[in-house]
Amino acid sequence: MTKRITISDVAIHAGVSKSTVSQYLNGRYDYMGQKTKEKIESAIKELKYSPNMVARSLKQKSSTTIGVIVANILHVFSTQVIRAIEDFCHEKGFHVIVCNADDNSDKEKTYIDMLRAKQVDGIIAFPTGDNVALYQGLLEEKYPLVFMDRLVDGLDIPTVLLDNYKAATLAVDLLKDYQRPAIVTSPLKENLTPRMERLIGFKNELAKHGKSLSDEYIACGEINEIQKKLTELFQLSEPPDAIFAINDRVLHEVLSFMNYQNIRIPDDVALVNVDDVSFAEFYQPALTTISQPAFEMGKKAAELLFTQIKNPQDISTRETFRFEPMVNRRKSC
Amino acid sequence: MTKRITISDVAIHAGVSKSTVSQYLNGRYDYMGQKTKEKIESAIKELKYSPNMVARSLKQKSSTTIGVIVANILHVFSTQVIRAIEDFCHEKGFHVIVCNADDNSDKEKTYIDMLRAKQVDGIIAFPTGDNVALYQGLLEEKYPLVFMDRLVDGLDIPTVLLDNYKAATLAVDLLKDYQRPAIVTSPLKENLTPRMERLIGFKNELAKHGKSLSDEYIACGEINEIQKKLTELFQLSEPPDAIFAINDRVLHEVLSFMNYQNIRIPDDVALVNVDDVSFAEFYQPALTTISQPAFEMGKKAAELLFTQIKNPQDISTRETFRFEPMVNRRKSC
DNA sequence: CTGAAAGCGCTTACAG
DNA sequence: CTGAAAGCGCTTACAG
Incomplete structure (x- = not known):
């Protein structure tokens, strides 16, 4: 590399000091002579100068970069959330580092x-839930820091997630004409909020309907x-007549099985699931789904993070934001 | 933030100089006394010291970060490629910044x-193809720099992409029993290599079969x-009896139309397309697809980038790497 | 209106 | 075996 x-080269070339060039770069023209400005401007052009952000970061203690830690970028929901975050950051001149915690x-x-060692200005995470001491430390x-999709008990960290109870309620409603509803889910663990809440919500809401x-x-x-x-489920003496698939990955398995x-x-x-999928509309039958407003959720997370970055003392946004699920009524129930 | x-705090706490702490941090123990080592070790623990990578980057001129510029992270292929790159980078202690050039x-x-201003150590891009002067400059x-998926004419930049001609040949072979094959594609532009090559390959290979x-x-x-x-296609007096859908997004439209x-x-x-899709196996009928080895391709791109990072002079890897498409024979043709 | 100096937190020859 | 000093490329009071 050449x-x-x-900034020194520019200063010499323009016949001014580094300080002045720096003022120029940072748009502090208040007292700057017109001539000085022009000299610097053309020096920058001629030399094709571009400031070293690392040096700036060291001094300013901001890397204009944030980190996003997802469970797995291959999950469609994560991808959509990342896209929304990246769009938001790009407008602000920030970059996003993507990490898969698996x-x-x-x-x-x-x-x-x-x-943190790289001095990113903030982190949005789909937390595993198992590093409570670490989260606690960051909070203190x-x-x-903003959490996405999953709640971590007892920690006052702003979190963006679906109103999963509402989603479960909608599922029950969509399935109301069926007598033996079942639910299909990935493994349940306390900290896997979406699954837990959808299951509990489904159960409770069914109970309300007797x-x-x-x-x-x-x-x-x-x-x-x-x-x-x-297979076991359908070997019951009274197999289910309706299924609530808790997410898109489970849905795939259900459809595969049905087929x-x-x-x-x-x-x-009958069948309904959470998460819209690309083939829902033209599948036979078209699939009734309950979708998450992934882009809005991602954007909200980014907004929350930026208000913290601007004002780390502000405690007002340390709450939980629930987003409304949407029903896409089609033919599967 | 507290x-x-x-490193100075650690040095004072351990009663040694900054230099010595730095040696320790960088694993240069060659001449370090056992006691010194221990003192530093415990000072680091007690103070919970973690080095500032930005400062290190400034000095070492490496940010241990790379950039990946995709057209759109929402495309499944891009997501898979990013996942592979991120895995590779994570092993090397690197981070990846993801960008959507749209x-x-x-x-x-x-x-x-x-x-570049952030001093990333390298870039993997799905190039738009329209910034030739810029690419040229980076090359010089x-x-x-590694390109993915798309070839930019006349530039000697290492590129990883599918053997699209092979994919087209496979498509023709799968469709050989049909008389009036058609192709469905997104807009064609010179620099959109996959579409162009698949179209040309399809045409040429059909010609070989008369x-x-x-x-x-x-x-x-x-x-x-x-x-x-x-609609226009199927209003022809002799509508097609087979379709080659050039990618997954086109496939969605085709299936929607058929339905x-x-x-x-x-x-x-009959129908065949490039890109495997999540529902291919359980769709009715199960879809015959031609898939790209996205993970291997992403890994290869990362490897190529790292050999350049290690040795920027080495010109030997400045070639094009074509990956073999795979046929997933199912029921749609 | 502009410049000299100090400092951000590291690393790295070099001296001893 | 360890430390003092210089330097990476910026920014920012402060002085004039």
Whole structure:
């Protein structure tokens, strides 16, 4: 790489001091002579000077970069959230570093530590939930931090997530004409808020309608075990006549199973899921889904982070923001 | 934020000089006394010291960060490529900044300039193709750069992409029993290598089989115009009996159209596309697809970038790497 | 209206 | 085996 041009080169070339060039770069023209300005301007052009942001960051203690830690960028919801965050940051002249924690708390910790060492101005995370002491420390330092999708108990960290109870209520409503609803879900853990809340919400809301959701009707397992769980579910003496698939990944397994077993939707069993999927409209039958406003949620998270960055003392935004799910009524129930 | 602990604090606390602490941090223990080592170690622990990477970057001229500029992170292929790159970088202790250029050359230029100002160690880009002078400049500076998915004519920049001609050949082979194949594609522009090559490859390979692809059988338009183009296509006196959908986004439109028009696959018209999609296996009928090894491609791009970072003089890797498409034979043709 | 000087938090020859 | 000094490329009081 050729030798980089620095502010000194520009200063010499323009016949002024580094300070003056710096003033110019930072738009503090208040007292700057017209001539000086022009000299600097043309020196910059001629030398093709571009300031070294690392040096600036060191001095200003801001890297104009934020970190986003998702469980896995391959999940559609995460991708949409990242896109919204990146758009927001781009407008502000910020960059975003993307990290995949893979639901692994060690990896999450490594990422948080490294991002901090790189002096990123803030972090938006889908927290694993297992690094409570670490989160707590960041909170105490007033380090700008926003959580997405998952609640961590007892921590006063602003969080953006779906109103999962509402989503469950909508699912119950969509399935109200069916007698034996079942739910299919990935493994349940306390800190996996979406799954927990959707399950609990579904159960409670069914109860309000005088229907109970017994454990047999809860098919729960890792993605690669779902087929087996579904098999068991449909071997019950009274198999379900409706299914609530808790997210898009589970939905895939359900559709695959239905297809393989020649179970017709909605005639044999009705189906609704959370997360819109690309093929929902032209699938046979078109799938009724409950979607999350992913872009708005991402944008909100970015906004919350920036208000913290601007004013780390401000405590007013340290709350939980629930977004409304939307029903896309189609043909599967 | 509380006052950050610096290397000076550690030095004072341990009763040694900053230099020695720095040696320790960088693992140069060669001549370091056992006691010194221990003192430093415990000082770091007690103070919870973590080095400021920005300061280190300034001195070392490496930010241990790379930039990835995609057209749009929402495209599945891009997401997969990013995931592979991020995994690779994470192993090396690097971070990745993700940027969406939206096929907009101004946006691309802004991103490249800003990434460079932030001293990222290299860039992997899905180039818009319209900033040739800029690319040229980076090349001359020997700035680490790898292109993905798209070829830019006349520039000796290492590029990773699918063997699109091979993909087209495979498509022709899969469709060999059909008489009037058509192709559906997003708008064609010289620098949009995948589309161009797949179209040309398809045409040429058909010719080898004694079939011609007349212009009427090329449905080409922006995603939101595809439905209209398909309508025209199927109003031909001799409508196609097979379709090659050039990518996943086009495929969605085709399936939507087929569904709406009650055209049966493969009885009325056979179908094959490039890019595997999540629902291919359980769609009715299961979709025959030609997929790209996205993860390997992303990994390769990262490897190429790192060899350039390690040795910017080395010219040996400045070539084009074509990856083999794979056929996933299912039921749609 | 502009410049000299100090400092951000590191690393790295070099001296001893 | 360890430390003093210079320097990476900026910014920012402060002086004049």
